[in-house]
Amino acid sequence: MATRGREHEMTGKRPLYEIAADIRAHWAKVNYAAEPYLEAMESLDSITGMYFYETAESVVLYFLSNATSWRGEDARRVKAELRGMLKALAQQLAGEASHRHLADLRNIFTTFTLNPSQGIYDHLLTAMDDYKQSR
Numbered sequence: 001m002a003t004r005g006r007e008h009e010m011t012g013k014r015p016l017y018e019i020a021a022d023i024r025a026h027w028a029k030v031n032y033a034a035e036p037y038l039e040a041m042e043s044l045d046s047i048t049g050m051y052f053y054e055t056a057e058s059v060v061l062y063f064l065s066n067a068t069s070w071r072g073e074d075a076r077r078v079k080a081e082l083r084g085m086l087k088a089l090a091q092q093l094a095g096e097a098s099h100r101h102l103a104d105l106r107n108i109f110t111t112f113t114l115n116p117s118q119g120i121y122d123h124l125l126t127a128m129d130d131y132k133q134s135r
Contacts, residue, residue: 016044019078026074037063047085057089
């Protein structure tokens, strides 16, 4: 099972177990198909965690797909919060992939010892530095 850490104190985002408690408080009769995913969320801290062999991301996705019958203001608020967490994770993963891709390109250019006067090498290094500073 997942362990509860203090990651949320640094990020300002609620841990999944708090969101799950919020769902329990506002959804009187939880849909039977959403129940196992809600139970899993009760033991998870963050969207990057693991629940046995399942990622927290997949747990949240399956919960959302099985929680379509939960409606109202609280449902919209909580579902938006969960979707926001999924979107932030996707953006983070995309950024990490871009960073790895840029590092791979740098290694390729360095390996082939391109002449810096050709311009593309300098352009690549500048792009990498700009990316690192923006993170």
